Amino acid sequence: MRFRRVVLALAGAAVLATGTTTLLPATAQARIMAVACDETSLITAVNAANAAGGGTVTLTAGCTYTLTAAHGNDGVNGPTGLPIITTPITLEGNANTITRSSASVFRIAQVSTTGDLTLKAVTLSGGHAATNGGGILNFGAVTLTGSELSNNAADGTGGGIYSTGGAAGATFTSSNVKNNTAHQAAGIANDRGTLALTSSVVSGNAAAINPGGIYHVAGSATLDNSAVSANTPTNCTGSPSPVPGCTG
Structure with missing residues (x-):
């Protein structure tokens, strides 16, 4: 083209x-x-x-980018499909998907403490982490607008995203976190960071132990006109800290 x-x-x-x-x-x-x-x-x-x-x-526009190998690894958290995000990067999409197609196990994206990843109209799908964060492992800032984390898996915590550390922030606007799996927190895990959802949906995620939807350890979590539902075994029950506005 x-x-x-x-x-x-x-x-x-x-x-x-x-x-x-x-x-x-x-x-x-x-x-x-x-x-x-x-x-x-x-x-x-x-x-x-x-x-x-x-x-x-x-x-x-409309492209599915298929990752067949890992292109990032910090030597601690396991392999990542995309290069580790260490700077402010926006993936400007238009009905795009970035997915994994490989016998190898790797998440889709990792964001360092200096990194800032923004997804616009992009779906991250098919990631699989042997540890935490099947779709995204975040130590910096992640912003999803009109985007989706779906069908990712983590053998540990955070099938869709694991956001951890005092510098970590995850913001979802008009976005979905759906049909992810994990040992715990199949949808979203927020450990001491800042989590904010606006007009977004966390649904259909399945974990082995509570909770299945959002796992919130500390930091802050806000839900604004956002639905957390149909996650198993629970939506948010079992989080060390309550998720305001999330029940079941």
């Missing part, structure tokens, strides 16, 4: 155009346009954005 011309957010960015990556001094964020619908192009684009100090990666 024909790629649009790369538009730099500021001078000195790393850019990707027509399948070619150009690395310039990492002094500003990049806007990486029209990433081709394949694994290699997506990984190259995320690496380029990290190297540029962050940026926006625009995905091919």
Whole structure:
């Protein structure tokens, strides 16, 4: 397909155009346009954005990006499909899915304490972590807008997302966390971070032990016009700290 011309957010960015990556001094964020619908192009684009100090990666409309191997590993928390997010990166989607298709076990995304991942109209699906965070393991900031975490699995905690640490924040707006599995907290696990859901749904998640929907240890959790329902064995009951507005 024909790629649009790369538009730099500021001078000195790393850019990707027509399948070619150009690395310039990492002094500003990049806007990486029209990433081709394949694994290699997506990984190259995320690496380029990290190297540029962050940026926006625009995905091919309607594309499913299938990850066949892990491209990130901090040596502690296990492998991750995408390169570890260490800078502010937005995945600008349009009915996109990023999924795992491999015999290997790896989550889809990991966000470091310096990272900030924003998903717009993007679904993360099929991740599998041997530890925590099947879809996303978050130590920094994660924002989902019109997006979804679905059909991810964690052998530990947080099938959809595990957000942990005082620097961790997870914000969901008009987004879904559905049909994930885990030993505990198949939907969302928030451990000492900040969790906020607005006009969002946490549903159909299944854990081995309480709770199945949202596990909230400490920090803050708010639900605004959001539904937590049909999770097993419970929605939020069994969390060390109550989830305001979540029952059952």
